[in-house]
Structures are given as structure tokens and as C-alpha cells.
Amino acid sequence: MSTELEITVYEGTKCLYTKILKDGTIGNKRVEELMRCLTARFAGLTGDEIVSSYLKPNAKGFQDHLFIRRDTSPSRFIISCGDSVHTVVRAIRE
Numbered sequence: 001m002s003t004e005l006e007i008t009v010y011e012g013t014k015c016l017y018t019k020i021l022k023d024g025t026i027g028n029k030r031v032e033e034l035m036r037c038l039t040a041r042f043a044g045l046t047g048d049e050i051v052s053s054y055l056k057p058n059a060k061g062f063q064d065h066l067f068i069r070r071d072t073s074p075s076r077f078i079i080s081c082g083d084s085v086h087t088v089v090r091a092i093r094e
Contacts, residue, residue, distance in 0.1 A: 043085035
């Protein structure tokens with residue numbers, strides 16, 4: 001049984017973009033960076049908003065526009081990034 005990653009960008013409940021990647025084609029850190037890039041692009045974040053999202057959480061000016069949230073268990077793998085415009089990655093098994 002192989003696993004693929006489904007990457008979807010939403011605005012609210014409206015799907016803006018979807019891509020499926022084969023297992024082993026991208027590592028965990030790169031998935032997170034990809035999610036941040038897609039969220040920033042589709043949300044139309046400014047340069048300042050993107051930079052403030054990369055500051056340390058306790059730094060003055062930090063904003064969590066691109067914060068990564070995980071919902072993982074043995075039977076489920078979902079990572080999300082963003083608020084109203086958000087990117088979701090989930091593992092799908094064939």
C-alpha cells in the first residue's frame with residue numbers, strides 16, 4: 001500500500017489549488033516550507049506580513065499568518081497552515 005500527499009489550498013471552503021505528490025518525493029521540512037509559500041501566495045500576503053510570520057513567536061511584531069498546525073495519529077496525518085486562506089496536507093493511502 002503506497003501513500004501520497006494531497007496538498008490543497010482553500011479560501012474558506014472554496015478549493016483554490018490541489019496537487020498530489022507521490023510518496024518519497026518531498027521531505028517533511030520541505031512540505032512545511034511549500035505550505036507556507038502556497039499560503040502566502042494565495043493569501044496575497046505583503047513582504048512585511050511574510051517576514052513577521054518568520055520571526056520568533058516571542059519577538060515584537062510576530063504574526064502567525066504562516067503557523068503550521070499538526071493533527072497526526074496512527075490512522076491520520078493532516079498538517080495545515082493559515083487562517084481564512086489556508087493550505088492543508090493530508091496523507092492518502094492507495
